[in-house]
Amino acid sequence: MERTFVLVKPDGVQRGLTGEVISRLEKRGLKLVAAKFLAVPESLAEKHYAVHKGKDFYPGLIRYITSAPVMAMVWEGTNAVAAVRQTMGATRPWEAAPGSIRHDFALEVSRNITHASDSVENAAGEIALWFAENELVDWQQCTDTWIFGKN
Ligand code: IDP
C-alpha cells in the first residue's frame, strides 16, 4: 500500500489545526502509520527542503518551518501521495480547490498549513528522513476491507 509523508507546519500547530488535518485524512480513509510532534532542527529543515535551496523564499521557509513545533506523520492508502496532495490543495492557497485544507484555512503561500510529499519516490525519501524504520507501525484497521476493498 502506498505511503506518504505529511507535516502540519508551525502555523497549523499554532492555530490549533492539527486535529482538523488529522481528522480530514482519517475521514478520507487514510491509515495513520507514524506520528511525532517535534521542534524541527535546522539541519533537518535544510535536508527536507534541499530542493528549494537557492530560491528567494528558501531562507524564510527554513525560518518558518523551525519557528514552532510541527506534527510529522506517515499516512497510507490507495494512491496516498496524490490523494493527500488533493486533500491539502494547491501550494498557493488562492489557487487551492474549495474544500481543500489550504483553501479552507489559508491565504498566504508562506503560511499554507501543511506539507505533503509530491511523488512516491520523494515520499520514500521523506519518510526515511523523518522516521526510523521501527517507528512505522504496520497494523490492521477494522475498516480496511470497507475502505480498500475491491469487488
Ligand atoms: P508544496 O508544499 O505544495 O509541495 P513547494 O513548491 O514544494 O510546495 O514549496 C514548499 C513550501 O515553500 C510551500 O509549501 C510554501 O510553504 C513555501 N513556498 C513556496 N513558494 C513560496 C513563495 O513564493 N513564497 C513563500 N513561500 C513559498
Ligand code: MG
Ligand atoms: Mg513540495
